[in-house]
Amino acid sequence: MSKTSTNIMRQGEEQRITLTLNGRERSGHCEPRELLSDFIRHELGATGTHVGCEHGVCGACTVHIDGVAARSCLMLAVQVEGRRVDTVEGLAPDQTLGDLQQAFQRNHALQCGFCTAGILMSCADYLQRVPDPSESQVREMLSGHLCRCTGYTPIVAAVLDVAARRNHRTESREPAHA
Amino acid sequence: MKPAPFDYLRAMTTQDALDALAQTGEDARVLAGGQSLMAVLNMRFAQPRVLVDISRTDELNSVRVDNEAGLLVVSAAATQGSVEWRKSLHDEVPLLAMAFPHISHFQIRNRGTVCGSIAHADPSAELPLVLAALGGDVMLRSKKKKRVLAAKDFFQGMLMTAREPDELVEAVRFPLKNPGERYGFTEFSARHGDFAMVACAAVVTNDSIRIAIGGVADRPVVERWPFLRGDELRSALNDLSWKLGAQDDAHVSAKYRRHLVRQLGWRVIEEAT
Numbered sequence: 001m002s003k004t005s006t007n008i009m010r011q012g013e014e015q016r017i018t019l020t021l022n023g024r025e026r027s028g029h030c031e032p033r034e035l036l037s038d039f040i041r042h043e044l045g046a047t048g049t050h051v052g053c054e055h056g057v058c059g060a061c062t063v064h065i066d067g068v069a070a071r072s073c074l075m076l077a078v079q080v081e082g083r084r085v086d087t088v089e090g091l092a093p094d095q096t097l098g099d100l101q102q103a104f105q106r107n108h109a110l111q112c113g114f115c116t117a118g119i120l121m122s123c124a125d126y127l128q129r130v131p132d133p134s135e136s137q138v139r140e141m142l143s144g145h146l147c148r149c150t151g152y153t154p155i156v157a158a159v160l161d162v163a164a165r166r167n168h169r170t171e172s173r174e175p176a177h178a
Numbered sequence: 179m180k181p182a183p184f185d186y187l188r189a190m191t192t193q194d195a196l197d198a199l200a201q202t203g204e205d206a207r208v209l210a211g212g213q214s215l216m217a218v219l220n221m222r223f224a225q226p227r228v229l230v231d232i233s234r235t236d237e238l239n240s241v242r243v244d245n246e247a248g249l250l251v252v253s254a255a256a257t258q259g260s261v262e263w264r265k266s267l268h269d270e271v272p273l274l275a276m277a278f279p280h281i282s283h284f285q286i287r288n289r290g291t292v293c294g295s296i297a298h299a300d301p302s303a304e305l306p307l308v309l310a311a312l313g314g315d316v317m318l319r320s321k322k323k324k325r326v327l328a329a330k331d332f333f334q335g336m337l338m339t340a341r342e343p344d345e346l347v348e349a350v351r352f353p354l355k356n357p358g359e360r361y362g363f364t365e366f367s368a369r370h371g372d373f374a375m376v377a378c379a380a381v382v383t384n385d386s387i388r389i390a391i392g393g394v395a396d397r398p399v400v401e402r403w404p405f406l407r408g409d410e411l412r413s414a415l416n417d418l419s420w421k422l423g424a425q426d427d428a429h430v431s432a433k434y435r436r437h438l439v440r441q442l443g444w445r446v447i448e449e450a451t
Contacts, residue, residue, distance in 0.1 A: 007194070008228075011183035032186035032229070035220070054179055055217040062285055068259070070289045074216040076209075078186055079233060122285055129263075143370040144283025 009078065019080045021046060022090030030077040037061040039077035040087060048088040048117050052146070059145035062118035063087050069125035088117035091124065100124060103162035104155070111149035119145045123159050132167050135160060181219035185228045189235050192319070195346055198230045200321040203343040206230050210255055213282070213290035214298045238348070243270060249314075249351040250274075258287040258295070258305075271352045273312060273379060276363035277304040283371045296332075297347045299339045302373045302393035304365070306333060310398035311379040311390035312353045319348040333397040358383050362450035364442050365393070368429070375430050376438035382450040387411075389443055394422040394435050415443040 009015055009032050018027040021044055028043035037051050040063070052058035054073045061072040064086040091098045097105065100123055110116045119142065126133070126141045133141070138159045142152060160172040189195035199206055205227035209215055212233070218224045232238055238255040241264065250271050252261055261267065262278040281287055281295075281304045295305040296316060309316075310329040318325050318341060332340050341347060365377035377392035387403045399422055406414055419439035424432035 007187055007190075008198075009186045011185050031183070033181045033183050035180065038180075054220050056213060056286065059283075059285060065289075068288045069285045071213075071285060073220065074212050074289070076186070076212075076216075076229075076231075078188070079231065125288075126284065140279065140370060141284055144285040 015078065017077055017081050019082065020084045022086055022093070028077075032076065032078055034077045035073055036063075036075040036077050036080060036085075037072040040072060040085070043077070046087050046089055050114055050117055052114070057146070058115070058118075059122065060115050060118045062121045062145070064121055064125060067125070067128075069122045086121070088120055091120060099165065100127070100158075100162050103158040103165070107154045107158035107161055109150060109154040109158035115145055115147045119147070119155060123162075127159070127163060127166070132163055132173065133159070134173065179220050179222065181216075182222055182225040184219075184226055186231065187228065188231045192235060192237055192346070192348070195230050195232050195235060195238075196319065196321045196344075198228065199344045199346060202228045202230075206343070208232060208254075208294075208297070208346060210294040210297075211257060211290040212294075213286045214294065214300070232346070243354065244351075245354075247351075248354045250354060251349050251351050252292045253349045254291065254293040254347055256292060258290045258292055259284075261292055262287055270354055271308075271312070272355055273308050273361040273363055273381070274352060276361060277308050277379070280304050280363070280365050280371075280374070280377070286371075293347045293350055296350050297339060297341060299333055299335075299337050299397070300373075301336050301396050301398070302375075302377060304363075304374070304377055304392070307377055307379050307390050307392035307398040308363075309350060309352065310400050311381055311388060313400075314350060314352045316347055317349040317351065318342075318345045320344045320346070324348075329398075330400070336396040360450040362446035362448075364446050364449070366438050366442060376435055376442055378439070378442040378446045380443075380446040380450045382447060387447060389418070389447065391418070391422060391439055391443070394424050394439060411444070411447065412440070415440045418443065 014029040016027055026044050030039050040049050041047050050060040052060035056071045056074045062069050063072045066084050138156050164172045187198050207226040209229045209231045232255050235255050238253045240253045241256045241261055242251050244251055267275045295303050314329050316327050316332045360382045362380040365374040367374050374393045379390045381388040385405050390398050390400045392398045419436035424435035426432050
């Protein structure tokens with residue numbers, strides 16, 4: 001039997017997947033076709049990650065794969081074998097909100113909250129790369145998310161607010177306009 | 179929605195992937211970043227029997243400059259983000275640096291691959307347009323042979339390319355910045371990150387204009403003109419807007435697409451002049 005055929009996981013067959021979820025090693029079973037978003041929620045029970053459109057448009061299911069923001073509905077669970085996955089639960093490890101979440105609370109950056117988990121994960125990655133973004137940079141980054149409640153303005157304000165505080169300023173770099 | 183069942187192979191080496199494609203051919207799809215393919219699978223527009231996952235094939239994950247050949251070589255598993263965040267990209271391939279912010283969203287570019295977008299060949303996609311505008315090429319490899327195709331020979335229609343079922347797009351090659359050339363890129367879409375209604379790239383020298391249009395015909399179309407200005411340029415852009423065969427669709431009329439070709443065409447050439 002060739003090496004290739006032994007590595008094939010057949011449809012309908014379940015395999016154990018082991019990953020690091022929010023710093024803890026976890027494992028569960030999945031078929032080849034199981035989406036990462038479903039695996040995180042149903043198999044691992046981490047329901048903070050929400051599932052919206054399931055084709056990569058709405059951004060609700062955004063998580064970090066090895067520290068990088070990505071849609072969990074556009075990945076298969078089998079693809080994260082041995083990798084580090086972080087979800088919104090990891091932003092508040094001791095049941096205390098992180099500074100990004102506190103900024104969202106202060107700025108009323110959520111209403112129903114359905115989109116929030118994904119937006120927080122995008123912001124967490126983006127602010128690592130661009131620690132002091134302009135308003136237009138924040139808006140461009142948020143274009144990968146749909147929010148039907150807020151009109152985005154308070155979300156932009158929250159991101160600028162947390163960036164300012166992390167950069168030891170009391171004022172945001174610029175006010176967020178509608 | 180969820181994908182229909184399939185067999186899954188994680189290719190650890192290029193050879194694994196080529197073996198699998200040789201065995202399964204048309205029944206297989208290559209999964210790289212999955213930012214187009216997974217959506218297509220979730221909506222069940224495609225139901226391949228086998229997925230060959232190259233996203234963790236280390237030997238396919240490279241981005242390198244070949245100074246001798248004057249090319250930026252991007253391998254199959256390299257993400258768009260890994261090219262976009264190169265500090266030197268503006269000096270290497272300025273047109274790519276201009277196009278990246280228009281490609282979907284940062285979260286998608288983090289996983290989507292350059293080669294995957296080229297292989298998908300969406301007529302409104304930015305990367306095929308940039309590759310065509312610059313006259314880049316595509317390196318194809320099967321178990322039996324390797325070949326290199328110019329962009330104009332690779333793109334054959336809407337979501338159609340010259341890739342054979344047993345071939346892998348192993349890498350794509352973008353010509354490096356030419357000191358005599360200036361570049362422009364712009365597009366129009368309903369919202370930032372949406373599919374472009376019209377996308378436009380230009381390469382301008384002191385005595386020539388190359389303009390490439392995406393989102394109108396079934397593939398990126400490249401036109402070469404001497405250096406034109408004023409009414410001559412307006413006239414050439416108008417002729418081009420008709421030549422592309424714009425169609426009415428659910429989003430926008432053919433007339434409006436022709437309008438965008440004339441306006442965006444003028445704008446990118448100005449930007450590059």
